Amino acid sequence: MSSIVIALPKIEDARKIRSVLECHGLAVASVCSTASNALSSASELGNGVLICGHRLPDMNYLDLAECMPRDFEMLLLASARVICEVPPSILSVEMPMKASDLINTVNMILMQQERKRRKEKKKPKLRSEKEQNYISNAKMMLMQRNHLSEDDAYRYIQKSSMDSGTNMVETAQMLLMLLYES
Structure with missing residues (x-):
C-alpha cells in the first residue's frame, strides 16, 4: 500500500491539502513543514507520494528529490515560473491549483506504483546455483536415458511440475531420485 507524505513550509497549507485528499478517500500518512521530517516519514513508510513545495526551510525540492527513498515519487506544488524549470522526472501541479488536478495526479501516481509492484511480483525469482543444478542434472538424465532434446527435457520437467x-x-x-533408483 502506498503512502502520502505532505511537506510544505506552512503547516496550515499542508493540513488543508491533507483535508482535500482525505475527503476524496486518500489516506495521508504524514504532514510536516521540513524536508528532514518528510524524509524520515518517507523512509519509515517504504513507498508512496511525497507532495511538497519548491522550497522548504531546510532544503529545496531538487535536493529533497535526491534524498528520497527509491520507491517514493515526488509531486511538486509550485508556480508556473518554477514549474518551467523542473526536470521531467518530477511531476508537478501548478499553483494555484484545482482540487481535481491534485486528486487526479495523486491517483495516477498511486496507480502507477501499484502496477509497478504487481509487475515486480510477477517476475520469476532467480534460482540459486544449487537449484539450477538440480534442473540441469534432471535434464541431462532425461536426455541420456530417454533420448530427448534439451528443450524437450526442459518442457517435460516443466509439464511434470x-x-x-x-x-x-x-x-x-523427484525425477533425479526416480532415475537414480532405476
Whole structure:
C-alpha cells in the first residue's frame, strides 16, 4: 500500500491539502513543514507520494528529490515560473491549483506504483546455483536415458511440475531420485 507524505513550509497549507485528499478517500500518512521530517516519514513508510513545495526551510525540492527513498515519487506544488524549470522526472501541479488536478495526479501516481509492484511480483525469482543444478542434472538424465532434446527435457520437467503442482526444482529433485533408483 502506498503512502502520502505532505511537506510544505506552512503547516496550515499542508493540513488543508491533507483535508482535500482525505475527503476524496486518500489516506495521508504524514504532514510536516521540513524536508528532514518528510524524509524520515518517507523512509519509515517504504513507498508512496511525497507532495511538497519548491522550497522548504531546510532544503529545496531538487535536493529533497535526491534524498528520497527509491520507491517514493515526488509531486511538486509550485508556480508556473518554477514549474518551467523542473526536470521531467518530477511531476508537478501548478499553483494555484484545482482540487481535481491534485486528486487526479495523486491517483495516477498511486496507480502507477501499484502496477509497478504487481509487475515486480510477477517476475520469476532467480534460482540459486544449487537449484539450477538440480534442473540441469534432471535434464541431462532425461536426455541420456530417454533420448530427448534439451528443450524437450526442459518442457517435460516443466509439464511434470505443473501437473503435480510443485515447483520445477522439486520436480527435478523427484525425477533425479526416480532415475537414480532405476
